[in-house]
Amino acid sequence: MEVLILVLTFVILLGIGVPIAWSIGLSSIFTMLVSIPTIPAFTTVAQRMATGLDSFALLAIPFFVLAGQIMNHGGIARRLIAFAKALVGALPGGLAHVNIFAAMLFGAISGSSVAAASALGTTVGKQMEEEGYSKEFAAAVNVTSSTTGLTIPPSNILIVYSLASGGVSIAALFLAGYLPGILTGLFLMIVAGVWSVYKKFPAGERSNFRTILNTFVDALPSLFLLIVVIGGIVVGIFTATEASAVAVLYCLVLMYFYKEVSLKELPNIFLSSVGTTAIVMLLIGTSMSMSWIMAYENIPQNITELLLSVSDNKYVILLIINLILLFVGIFMDMTPAVLIFTPIFLPIVTEMGMDPTHFGIVMILNLCIGLCTPPVGSVLFVGVGIAGTTIQKVIRPLLPLFIAMVVALLLVTYIPGLSLWLPRLFGF
Numbered sequence: 001m002e003v004l005i006l007v008l009t010f011v012i013l014l015g016i017g018v019p020i021a022w023s024i025g026l027s028s029i030f031t032m033l034v035s036i037p038t039i040p041a042f043t044t045v046a047q048r049m050a051t052g053l054d055s056f057a058l059l060a061i062p063f064f065v066l067a068g069q070i071m072n073h074g075g076i077a078r079r080l081i082a083f084a085k086a087l088v089g090a091l092p093g094g095l096a097h098v099n100i101f102a103a104m105l106f107g108a109i110s111g112s113s114v115a116a117a118s119a120l121g122t123t124v125g126k127q128m129e130e131e132g133y134s135k136e137f138a139a140a141v142n143v144t145s146s147t148t149g150l151t152i153p154p155s156n157i158l159i160v161y162s163l164a165s166g167g168v169s170i171a172a173l174f175l176a177g178y179l180p181g182i183l184t185g186l187f188l189m190i191v192a193g194v195w196s197v198y199k200k201f202p203a204g205e206r207s208n209f210r211t212i213l214n215t216f217v218d219a220l221p222s223l224f225l226l227i228v229v230i231g232g233i234v235v236g237i238f239t240a241t242e243a244s245a246v247a248v249l250y251c252l253v254l255m256y257f258y259k260e261v262s263l264k265e266l267p268n269i270f271l272s273s274v275g276t277t278a279i280v281m282l283l284i285g286t287s288m289s290m291s292w293i294m295a296y297e298n299i300p301q302n303i304t305e306l307l308l309s310v311s312d313n314k315y316v317i318l319l320i321i322n323l324i325l326l327f328v329g330i331f332m333d334m335t336p337a338v339l340i341f342t343p344i345f346l347p348i349v350t351e352m353g354m355d356p357t358h359f360g361i362v363m364i365l366n367l368c369i370g371l372c373t374p375p376v377g378s379v380l381f382v383g384v385g386i387a388g389t390t391i392q393k394v395i396r397p398l399l400p401l402f403i404a405m406v407v408a409l410l411l412v413t414y415i416p417g418l419s420l421w422l423p424r425l426f427g428f
Contacts, residue, residue, distance in 0.1 A: 063244030329370020357412025
């Protein structure tokens with residue numbers, strides 16, 4: 001009975017346009033009201049929200065958000081695009097490859113797929129249109145490639161998964177995300193290249209070694225952030241939370257070095273990062289309350305028994321979980337999806353012998369695909385809006401890229417070494 005109320009109220013609230021954080025919180029309260037009196041119900045939900053946010057690891061999120069905001073305003077996109085263009089611009093469908101390669105770099109540094117889609121859509125997207133690419137293809141490439149930075153560290157969503165999983169090493173997750181993120185980007189580049197040849201889209205001019213070297217040197221201070229943050233965590237100089245604060249300091253120094261952000265702009269950057277952080281934290285708080293209620297009602301255990309009764313084949317169960325997560329990603333944002341479904345599926349996969357770090361990468365890749373699909377695909381709406389087209393027109397060029405992401409997901413799911421090789425290499 002309680003499960004039905006939880007699901008129905010959440011779906012109805014989401015269906016009538018209530019923001020997802022409020023939908024999660026209100027459906028949690030309604031479910032508790034069925035079981036216990038009013039005051040204890042409200043108190044329990046409030047306590048679980050507060051407890052869910054009481055985590056030292058979560059301090060990394062506002063710092064990484066702030067670092068990303070500073071980088072977004074500091075000319076980093078222009079430098080990374082120039083470097084990407086020098087490297088891959090001469091390939092068939094050159095600017096499409098530039099978009100994908102730059103998105104992998106920019107998304108990793110900023111930690112935001114929406115920021116990557118916005119920054120690259122307004123620069124590379126416009127260039128693609130001017131050079132004869134269709135705006136629909138440009139939007140499709142921008143939307144799908146912008147999600148690659150969510151698996152390539154530093155990534156806030158990997159920190160959220162660490163919290164939801166009960167303490168999987170953030171350093172291990174960061175290292176595990178590299179190869180799957182790069183693999184997804186390469187698959188997107190292959191499809192974009194084939195589509196460009198089929199549609200006879202132009203290739204760019206070949207860059208000489210001097211141009212490549214100059215653009216690399218220009219982008220090097222920005223790229224060095226990845227070495228500082230990830231290297232410091234892996235070597236053990238600082239924790240992920242401390243690394244996020246170091247990232248902010250480094251970005252402030254870089255801001256002064258590039259001289260593209262004035263001190264007068266900092267208050268607006270701080271305000272924007274606070275707004276983004278507040279939304280994320282509200283989602284985390286309400287999702288943690290719903291997760292607790294689901295555990296209270298034994299939902300994870302029931303789902304575990306149900307799935308294991310369907311089949312005892314590890315590969316079949318992983319396929320079912322992938323299909324469920326792909327469906328969930330269509331309707332739910334990444335943060336609440338990770339917080340709600342990790343406690344449900346993690347016990348199942350660990351019982352089958354799957355490494356929690358490996359499962360975290362599989363889950364994030366799943367939900368990245370959801371960002372590219374309506375009706376909740378935030379990156380899709382941003383990319384389409386910037387391109388000045390419609391979702392209906394973007395669907396056709398989006399489908400081959402979507403399939404490439406699914407193929408990459410299946411490879412990462414069934415080949416654990418793609419996720420676990422780097423963490424094991426560094427002793428995690």
